[in-house]
Amino acid sequence: MSEQNAVAQSHSSLITHQPVGAERLSNLRIALVHDWLNQLGGAENVLEELVALFPGAPLYTSIYAADRMPPAYRQWDIRTTFMQWIPGVAAHHQAYLPVYPFAFGATDLSNYDIVISNKSGFCHGVQTARGRRKALHVCYCLTPTRYLWLFDYYREREQLGGAVSAILQPVLALLRQWDWAAAHRVDHFIAISTTVQQRVKSIYSRESVVIHPPVNTTFFTPDPHNRQGDYFLIVGRLIPYKRIDLAVQAFNQLPHEKLVIVGSGRDLAALRAQA
Incomplete structure (x- = not known):
């Protein structure tokens, strides 16, 4: 089987729930991408499943605060961006929203065969094409970037004043343009629910398939x-x-x-x- 066919078939496994064959993937270079690693939530539960599915795949992320994450993460091949060195970023990562496009945009993953981004923020903006090199980019979308597309809701919840909102508006407009363009560099979208699927369609004008995140059903016995x-x-x-x-x-x-x-x-x- 050619490497190109192997890439296509492995992507088919991701889309159709077929088992991911180790033999099929053994010769492929796969990279995972996650927005940030400084807090635990549902996104990190999904990430842990992806790491289990693709053991040994490097994980690219903007920042990693080892002291805030489970010890098991220290066994992963985690690769951060220049944002890792910003003082205080782990405690206040939301304050640096305009910086993430630069961090992920400078992350060149075009040497990989498959890139899987676990996105609720900006990590789908990694570079997967450079010259004749091109990685297949599959985005597992937890949600389109809330901070950008639901700003009025966040402004109310965060009690932002009129002056702050006025200052942020032109920045948000630029970030939305970047976010939309980054979404159109993704090869295939997978949504975690029909609600997210509708958001991907309405915000990014992209089609997607739905694969629900795994659930530990024994926990709910x-x-x-x-x-x-x-x-x-x-x-x-x-x-x-x-x-x-x-x-x-x-x-x-x-x-x-x-x-x-x-x-x-x-x-x-x-x-x-x-x-």
């Missing part, structure tokens, strides 16, 4: 003793777009019900005050 608590539970990162504040507002109107929230994040103090 019913308790054989049929025990039931006297409270409702939310587990997740306490950040604005999760809208946990809506749940708190609802339970403030339900004095006889109890809500337990498990998680950490920059909304913690605000949620405590609201409760």
Whole structure:
């Protein structure tokens, strides 16, 4: 089998849920791409599955804070950008949004056969073509970049003033242009849900197939003793777009019900005050 045919068939496996054959992929150079590695969430759960599917594939990302991530990540071949050396970036990565296009745009992966980006931010902007070299780029899209396309929602949630919003508007316009162009360099999109599929279509004018992320179903095995608590539970990162504040507002109107929230994040103090 030629290398070109092997690339095409391996991509078919990704799209159609067929098992990824080790023999088919053994001669292919595969790279994984992730936005940032400084926090744990659903995107990182997906990333762990990709690493398990493609063991040994290097992982390119903007920043990596080893002290904030699971120890197992230290066994991975993680390759960062120049952003790794920006002081304080791991704690405040959102403040550097205009820098990510430069970081990923300078990441040349054209020497690989297949590039798989796990995208909710800017990592789909890596370079996969240079001269006669061209990698097949498959983007597993968790969502089009929220900060760019849902800015009005974020402005309200982050309580940004009019002056700050006015300053950001021209920057956001440029970032949207870059984001849209980067999306059109991707060869194939995979969406995690029909909702994301619709967003990819409406925002990027790109078609995609849906492959839902894996779920550890054994974690949700019913308790054989049929025990039931006297409270409702939310587990997740306490950040604005999760809208946990809506749940708190609802339970403030339900004095006889109890809500337990498990998680950490920059909304913690605000949620405590609201409760």
